Amino acid sequence: MQVKEIFSSQLPVGETLSIKRSRFEPLQKSDNLKRISIVSGTHGDELEGQYAIYLLTSWLNENQDAISGIIDIYPAVNPLGIDTITRGFPLYEVDLNRVFPGGEDGFLPGQLVHALVQDIKGSDIAIDIHSSNIFLREIPQIRINKEFSNFTLPLAKELNCDFIWIHDAVTVLEATFSHTMNSLGTKTLVVEMGVGMRLTKEYGEQLLCGMLNLMKKEGIITTENSFEAREPFLSEIGEVFYLNSPSSGLFVPALDHCAIIKKNEKIGTIVEPLTGATLDTLYAPNSGILFTLREFPVVYEGSLLARIFGERDK
Amino acid sequence: MKIIEIANFTSLNRAPLVIEGYLFEGSDPYAPSVAIVGAMEGKNILPLYSASKLVDFLKNKIHDKDKIRGNILVIPSINSYALNINERFWPLDKTNINTMFPGYELGETTQRIAKKVFDAIRGYTYGIILESREDLSNCIPYVKLFKSGFEDIEGAKTFGFRVVNHRELTPVDTVTLQYNWQLWETKAYSIVCPNKNQIDIDNSNEIFEGIIQFLSKNKLIDYRVLNGFESVIAAQEDIEIAKAPKSGIFITMKKEGTYISKGDVIGQIVHSLNGEIVHTFISTCNGMIVCCYKNGLILEGALAFRIIKSD
Ligand SMILES: [Zn+2]
Numbered sequence: 231m232q233v234k235e236i237f238s239s240q241l242p243v244g245e246t247l248s249i250k251r252s253r254f255e256p257l258q259k260s261d262n263l264k265r266i267s268i269v270s271g272t273h274g275d276e277l278e279g280q281y282a283i284y285l286l287t288s289w290l291n292e293n294q295d296a297i298s299g300i301i302d303i304y305p306a307v308n309p310l311g312i313d314t315i316t317r318g319f320p321l322y323e324v325d326l327n328r329v330f331p332g333g334e335d336g337f338l339p340g341q342l343v344h345a346l347v348q349d350i351k352g353s354d355i356a357i358d359i360h361s362s363n364i365f366l367r368e369i370p371q372i373r374i375n376k377e378f379s380n381f382t383l384p385l386a387k388e389l390n391c392d393f394i395w396i397h398d399a400v401t402v403l404e405a406t407f408s409h410t411m412n413s414l415g416t417k418t419l420v421v422e423m424g425v426g427m428r429l430t431k432e433y434g435e436q437l438l439c440g441m442l443n444l445m446k447k448e449g450i451i452t453t454e455n456s457f458e459a460r461e462p463f464l465s466e467i468g469e470v471f472y473l474n475s476p477s478s479g480l481f482v483p484a485l486d487h488c489a490i491i492k493k494n495e496k497i498g499t500i501v502e503p504l505t506g507a508t509l510d511t512l513y514a515p516n517s518g519i520l521f522t523l524r525e526f527p528v529v530y531e532g533s534l535l536a537r538i539f540g541e542r543d544k
Numbered sequence: 545m546k547i548i549e550i551a552n553f554t555s556l557n558r559a560p561l562v563i564e565g566y567l568f569e570g571s572d573p574y575a576p577s578v579a580i581v582g583a584m585e586g587k588n589i590l591p592l593y594s595a596s597k598l599v600d601f602l603k604n605k606i607h608d609k610d611k612i613r614g615n616i617l618v619i620p621s622i623n624s625y626a627l628n629i630n631e632r633f634w635p636l637d638k639t640n641i642n643t644m645f646p647g648y649e650l651g652e653t654t655q656r657i658a659k660k661v662f663d664a665i666r667g668y669t670y671g672i673i674l675e676s677r678e679d680l681s682n683c684i685p686y687v688k689l690f691k692s693g694f695e696d697i698e699g700a701k702t703f704g705f706r707v708v709n710h711r712e713l714t715p716v717d718t719v720t721l722q723y724n725w726q727l728w729e730t731k732a733y734s735i736v737c738p739n740k741n742q743i744d745i746d747n748s749n750e751i752f753e754g755i756i757q758f759l760s761k762n763k764l765i766d767y768r769v770l771n772g773f774e775s776v777i778a779a780q781e782d783i784e785i786a787k788a789p790k791s792g793i794f795i796t797m798k799k800e801g802t803y804i805s806k807g808d809v810i811g812q813i814v815h816s817l818n819g820e821i822v823h824t825f826i827s828t829c830n831g832m833i834v835c836c837y838k839n840g841l842i843l844e845g846a847l848a849f850r851i852i853k854s855d
Pocket of ligand 1: 272273276360361362
């Protein structure tokens, strides 16, 4: 395993910002190896990818003989953000996943993402691991842009996630890592799982199994071990129902986890501590799998509380 | 003048967020109309001040109300929750209201705010958005127009600012107010204000005079103004950039708005611990500095100066 710095910028007082990549490759090098790039930490408040990547790198260290392709790991695209609980690039207050593909002559965050793209360009596959944000908890899922789904959907099914959400092309999302890399011919998958600022160990293990399964299928690792990928729900066979808060207050969930629920099952209440009033009681608008649930309790009118995927009830 | 309530959102512990517009009804039903949007971000001090100063001007300085020809709606503040605590974006989820247009009444809070604002300002002939620069620099006030296919360059020149920045549309721009307003057939312009936390009187006068000149030239008010500048239309290729090759303490020798010649010393970077000069910025062209990095500490690779080339 070799560690390389792919971008650096001296900070004003005695410190250097450095974006690092570690590369795992076979002991016997050869040409035309398949390459996978695994990226996380673009949003500094999302940490689930840190653990999933740690599980993967430690597996690779223990199974060096199994490596039959190139595995490039970029755990921290936004290192300053991760170390300071800041979602965007500190100082510039910019969401790095909205400035791709960047450029050498642009502002500093644009230079950073440009260097990342240049380094990953040419990979066969890329996986970008996110964990929603501090407000919402998500079951392990893959987000796919319809524009590229012919290439990416077969790979997504190997990743051992619970849900694959294929969404329409939206212009603003052209500024993301995944759109940029898919446009450059790297089949790129976006994983969303867990919640911001926390690790969910079982999700990390679930994704590890999926990444190893995918790499084995693609010939990037060769091993006797077998990895099972669960059958995901596919967003094409059903609808996504949104539940936004009708009022501002404190959201108290009625469920502990994301789960299979029935229409009109209670999801939670919006309450007011000062008066003891219950402002609203929320019920499932449709039966299905509740794959997103509000984690951060303070809500305003409009705050997303839950998302349910299912076939429309009669 | 009427005060209209555009939106009213409650909060768990804060007083409600009320967005108000000041509507001046014009005397001529055939005159064009304009809506002016002030602070969408909490650090938009100059946008807030410019809009509120305009309200005062229309209300108290124009005594003959017939001189207000067309309808003028001024919304000084959209994001008072952020202004009041010196946050930049929506304080709870840090989303930028100016990336939520055209808005969605069933969506997230900031999408709902954008929707209410957009409903109130749709259909005006002209739209003026007071913004701050998004990166870490200060600039002379200028008009920003996206190459959207709907933009009105001639109208942008009537503010009389020195520069109209006519720039490529990026994916993120498609969710801004300017782009969506244009899509709905309002001639929309963004005035980019310096990103300062205090009121700079020179800047604020320049912005205010620009707005008054626009209102006068486009027959919204009868008011004699002295002409401003003949605006230069600047695209990406007309702008020279100077990046910081080293990090440290950044000292500007020439401010934004200054004409410079090739070879002029325009800035320095000093080592932050030993005090030695580690870099001297020397202009590589003739022109005017339009933007300077605004902080005293600079990162390696940061854009220190933007210069509009004279030749
Ligand atoms: Zn993310």
